[in-house]
Amino acid sequence: MAANTVTNAQPDGHNHEVGVALLHDPVQNKGTAYTREERREWGLEGLLPHAVETLDRQVERVLDHLARVKDDLDQYSYLMDLEARNETVFYKAIMSDPKRFIPILYDPTVADACEAFGNLYRRPRGMYITRHMKGRIAEVLRNWPEKDVRFVCVSTGGRILGLGDIGANGMGIPIGKLQLYTACAAVPPKGLLPVLLDIGTTNEHLRADPFYLGTREPPVPEHELDELTEEFIQAVNEVFPGICVHFEDWKGTDAIRMLDRYKDKVLCYNDDIQGTAAVALAGISAGLKQTGGKLQDQRILFLGAGSAGLGISKLIAAELQTLGLSQDEARKRIRLFDVNGLIESSRTDLTETQKLWAQDEAPSKNFVEVVDRFKPTVLIGVSTKAGAFTREVIETMSRHTARPIIFALSNPTHKAECTAEQAYTYSKGKALFAAGVQFDEFEYEGKTFRPGQANNFYIYPAIGLATYAARPRLLNDECFIVAAHATADQIGPSLQAKGMLFPSQDQIVETEITTATRIVEYMFESGLATVERPVEIRSWIESLLYNPTY
Numbered sequence: 402m403a404a405n406t407v408t409n410a411q412p413d414g415h416n417h418e419v420g421v422a423l424l425h426d427p428v429q430n431k432g433t434a435y436t437r438e439e440r441r442e443w444g445l446e447g448l449l450p451h452a453v454e455t456l457d458r459q460v461e462r463v464l465d466h467l468a469r470v471k472d473d474l475d476q477y478s479y480l481m482d483l484e485a486r487n488e489t490v491f492y493k494a495i496m497s498d499p500k501r502f503i504p505i506l507y508d509p510t511v512a513d514a515c516e517a518f519g520n521l522y523r524r525p526r527g528m529y530i531t532r533h534m535k536g537r538i539a540e541v542l543r544n545w546p547e548k549d550v551r552f553v554c555v556s557t558g559g560r561i562l563g564l565g566d567i568g569a570n571g572m573g574i575p576i577g578k579l580q581l582y583t584a585c586a587a588v589p590p591k592g593l594l595p596v597l598l599d600i601g602t603t604n605e606h607l608r609a610d611p612f613y614l615g616t617r618e619p620p621v622p623e624h625e626l627d628e629l630t631e632e633f634i635q636a637v638n639e640v641f642p643g644i645c646v647h648f649e650d651w652k653g654t655d656a657i658r659m660l661d662r663y664k665d666k667v668l669c670y671n672d673d674i675q676g677t678a679a680v681a682l683a684g685i686s687a688g689l690k691q692t693g694g695k696l697q698d699q700r701i702l703f704l705g706a707g708s709a710g711l712g713i714s715k716l717i718a719a720e721l722q723t724l725g726l727s728q729d730e731a732r733k734r735i736r737l738f739d740v741n742g743l744i745e746s747s748r749t750d751l752t753e754t755q756k757l758w759a760q761d762e763a764p765s766k767n768f769v770e771v772v773d774r775f776k777p778t779v780l781i782g783v784s785t786k787a788g789a790f791t792r793e794v795i796e797t798m799s800r801h802t803a804r805p806i807i808f809a810l811s812n813p814t815h816k817a818e819c820t821a822e823q824a825y826t827y828s829k830g831k832a833l834f835a836a837g838v839q840f841d842e843f844e845y846e847g848k849t850f851r852p853g854q855a856n857n858f859y860i861y862p863a864i865g866l867a868t869y870a871a872r873p874r875l876l877n878d879e880c881f882i883v884a885a886h887a888t889a890d891q892i893g894p895s896l897q898a899k900g901m902l903f904p905s906q907d908q909i910v911e912t913e914i915t916t917a918t919r920i921v922e923y924m925f926e927s928g929l930a931t932v933e934r935p936v937e938i939r940s941w942i943e944s945l946l947y948n949p950t951y
């Protein structure tokens with residue numbers, strides 16, 4: 402953006418104000434890359450050291466600095482400060498090696514950043530909409546300086562990763578999720594708005610913390626949350642027409658209720674329900690290519706029956722129906738087990754969504770017993786219960802299944818249901834394993850195992866890019882099934898031979914563009930897209946990508 406588009410340049414002697422304003426505007430700031438002419442023209446002389454540098458040299462300095470910072474949370478803080486100073490250098494640096502920076506900006510380091518949010522806080526980023534703004538949300542949203550906002554990622558902080566309700570401390574999640582739209586799929590950052598819907602928190606420890614920055618009240622009752630959310634949804638659509646609402650890390654029951662309410666009305670999706678479902682389906686499909694199994698022959702057991710578990714179950718059942726099974730037959734291949742035991746029809750504590758998965762069978766509160774009885778071929782942990790896939794669970798599963806597929810999806814690392822080492826050793830090297838975080842390669846009996854990272858970041862940035870390009874009216878489950886297939890199809894024979902369940906993160910941007918291309922093709926074929934169909938979809942998408950440059 403040219404300097405004079407947002408500043409009041411006065412070539413008659415007031416340029417010093419322009420110079421300072423430029424250096425404090427992260428979108429326009431070029432720092433040491435301002436040329437001598439620009440420095441003279443914009444009143445920047447003397448405000449910068451002598452050297453005129455290229456963007457590449459600026460990025461080198463960032464990478465050199467980060468190489469010397471040992472602590473991941475310190476790297477996170479440095480990168481957040483960099484983004485607040487110079488967005489171009491920030492994105493150029495992280496897009497130079499997304500695989501290296503995903504664990505810093507996002508899972509697992511973002512979990513530490515959220516927990517320390519009140520202590521680390523330096524400057525505002527995104528928007529905080531509180532219950533006290535009820536009736537005025539549209540007016541408040543108009544305070545956001547960018548008018549062409551295309552995505553809002555909104556969390557209540559009610560279930561941040563596996564950390565539970567951390568209220569306004571959860572703001573790190575919408576920020577990090579949106580940074581990955583750009584880092585993993587080159588969606589332009591200009592139109593991305595992180596929002597923390599501050600409805601209060603159940604977390605008494607935080608409410609008593611002097612550094613806590615949110616409202617110090619218990620959460621609003623459900624009907625008030627629904628009214629507040631309704632107003633928020635209407636307001637974002639009024640203030641930012643055509644916006645896509647990305648729901649992230651709400652309390653499970655709130656997440657499901659809001660998606661049910663809005664998915665057919667406004668352009669929106671829930672990443673924990675739909676993005677996670679797609680990444681799990683992609684991983685299972687890739688695993689079955691390696692075992693030679695078919696989805697319709699699998700028995701899939703979940704530990705955890707919240708937004709992620711129910712979302713994955715629904716998408717797998719939808720996929721099974723496309724393979725010719727009836728809805729009942731599809732559901733019979735799936736079992737869920739939550740904090741109160743097996744989801745079965747005699748339970749009286751189930752939500753309406755959970756009841757869909759309740760089979761007529763004996764109750765059990767013993768997970769190993771259910772594993773022994775149901776004999777799962779696929780085991781998925783979405784429980785937030787660290788270590789729940791014990792030696793006994795994995796050994797029992799491995800007795801009944803030649804190649805157990807085990808996904809320990811709970812985040813961050815210390816919440817995973819098992820580690821890679823445990824999955825491989827307890828299964829005696831038979832497991833195909835993935836987790837929400839990236840575990841290191843593991844040697845077992847002379848063989849190298851490469852755990853996958855089953856994380857929705859393989860999906861939602863591609864959904865974002867497809868949505869950015871095709872401006873669909875709505876996002877339906879089929880978009881996520883297409884995304885799952887497109888992801889799985891990118892694990893070619895050489896990656897399969899290495900036992901990989903997900904595409905390599907070395908080419909994550911290429912991978913997500915390919916996935917987005919397939920989603921956009923579907924959006925045009927299904928009539929969801931609202932823009933004119935281009936002749937060649939991929940090159941058209943490529944022409945829209947963000948490229949960090951001055």
Ligand SMILES: NC(=O)C1=CN([C@@H]2O[C@H](COP(=O)(O)OP(=O)(O)OC[C@H]3O[C@@H](n4cnc5c(N)ncnc54)[C@H](OP(=O)(O)O)[C@@H]3O)[C@@H](O)[C@H]2O)C=CC1
Pocket residue numbers: 560561562563564652653654672673677680704705706707708709710738739740741782783784785786789810811812813816836837838855856857858
């Ligand atoms: N890898 C990825 O891409 C993703 C990972 N996740 C992770 O999945 C986890 C769950 O997320 P989500 O489903 O949205 O959260 P929810 O809170 O909606 O669901 C959690 C579920 O786990 C159950 N549960 C809690 N404790 C236990 C236990 N000890 N044994 C068995 N079940 C238990 C809960 O039961 P009850 O409700 O009765 O307490 C509930 O059914 C989180 O850690 C999250 O980080 C989520 C999305 C994406």
Ligand SMILES: CC(=O)C(=O)O
Pocket residue numbers: 508561562563650672673811812837856857
């Ligand atoms: C990855 C993610 O969305 C979660 O753990 O909630």
Ligand SMILES: [Mg+2]
Pocket residue numbers: 562649650672673
């Ligand atoms: Mg999430």
